[in-house]
Amino acid sequence: MNFRHLFASLSFLGTEALHTPIGSSPFRSRISRISALTANSITSVPSTSLRRRPYSLSLKSKEKMADSNFVNATEKGDIPTFDGSEKAKATDFANYFCSYAQLYHQKQMLADHNRMAAYHSAIMGNADAFKDKVVMDVGTGSGILAVWAAQAGAKRVYAVEYTNMASHARSLMEANGVADIVTVIQGAVEDIELPFEEHNLQPESDSEDSKYQVVDIIISEWMGYFLLRESMLDSLIRARDKFLKPKTGLMFPSHTTMYLSPIHDEEERKISNHEYGGAMNEWSEFVESTKSVYGVNMGVLAKDYEREQKEYYLLSSRWAELPANAVLATPAMVKQLDMCTCTLADSKGLFSGDPNTEFDFEVVSDDNPGAIISGYAGWFTADFKSRTDEEGKGAPLLSNPAFLSTGPENGYTHWGQQVFHLLSSIPLIQGETTRLQGSLEMTRSKENARLYNCRIRYSSTRRKAGESKDGKVLMKGGVVEHVYQIP
Secondary structure: OOOHHHHHHHHHHOHHHHHOOHHHOHHHOHHHHHHHOOOOOOOOOOHHHHOOOOOOOOOOOOOOOOOOOOOEOOOOOOOOOOOOOHHHHHHHHHHHHHHHHOHHHHHHHHOOHHHHHHHHHHHHOOHHHHOOOEEEEEOOOOOHHHHHHHHOOOOEEEEEEOOOHHHHHHHHHHHOOOOOOEEEEEOOOOOOOOOOOOOOOOOOOOOHHHOOOOEOEEEOOOOEOOEOOOOOHHHHHHHHHHHEOOOOOEEEOOEEEEEEEEEOOHHHHHHHHHHHHHHHHHHHHHHHHHHHHHOOOOHHHHHHHHHHHHHHHHOEOEEEOOOHHHEOOOOEEEEEEEOOOOOHHHHOEEOOOOOOOEEEEEEEHHHOOOOEEEEEEEEEEEEEOOOOOOOOOOOOOOOOOEEEEOOHHHOOOOOOEEEEEEEEEEEOOOOEEEEEEEEEEEEEOOOEOOOEEEEEEEEEEEEEOOOOOOOOOOEEOOOEEEEEEEO
């Protein structure tokens, strides 16, 4: 869905951040970071959520949803658009959906040419797959993907949009001569119904279970930072299971993959540390001033204040547009999704024991002169290709596959990369190889099911460059573990 990617940053930062360009992410600005500590408008996630305790897991099934206007989750820890109370849905709209209705936000997405080129190539380059087909665009936003689907020859296109951006989408259809093909439906995709009888929509089979499965292709730009953030995948999966023809239907994109790599980003890491140090110095001065001027000792709150600042400045991921040479080792695939078969459980994150969540990086100092291991970065890719699952072996083949990467090698995208800075960098010694072994977990925040926390656990060793991977070790560090919030 079109501008959901900046939601948390905007709602955390308040109205000032609504006009912060994506390319200069709010979390790269010192002023914006400090402003975020005080932003707490009625339509934003409260500032305490921005600095929540690390590694907050989803609500347990027996736990009640907190009696708060700002808990953006159902009692089961799911996004509220499905099976959520009216209160939860209202909170989700205020915290998440309402910002989509701004054309300014839509423009930022549409100005991402790597994004636009990938979707345009996927749709227009496979016009034969769209000809005379029924298409659904989940989270249509301004409606540009729906326009392309119609231009590619689709018989019917249903453009689903939850916000009032739907009215702009209807105008776009009229202006581009496709209003007779594209029907804009305003509402949550979990709740809407298609005009089955009016448009004579036919399912793949006559069974009762498949009577709603009339859509040939679902297109959606649902991906958030590090792929999963914002949890829109839940809505897409429910739309797929309800509306897509199971044997011949296509998903655009068809497959997505998450990557992790150690990176050099020392300047930004030092800025974060400097800002953290400045915040603590200001606290010390504040405590002394309050005691001497007003006779009240605030020192008892020092530990809690330090925890807040550490979580905010040092243990929050940062949006970055890294250069290609910032990547210090071959990126590791940490999760791969087939959009025709992935489940709601898959959308909830990466858990200990899942395939590919453990990593083993080799950082060769001679290949990275002058570099320092500053942290890790995560990004994703999206494929638009033929189905690979067994049930879809009879589905139409795509003659012109398309590909989108949000990695450093591909230049700017509005998604950028999510950077997890180390609290202490790891030096690279000339003529030696540093090995990083560890694991990544990614789970939804308890307070907001659209946001995630990441646990990164690793240890480092060093050996001579010519030594075998399991050869003589010159240095062995202890296990380091940090939990970062993806705000």
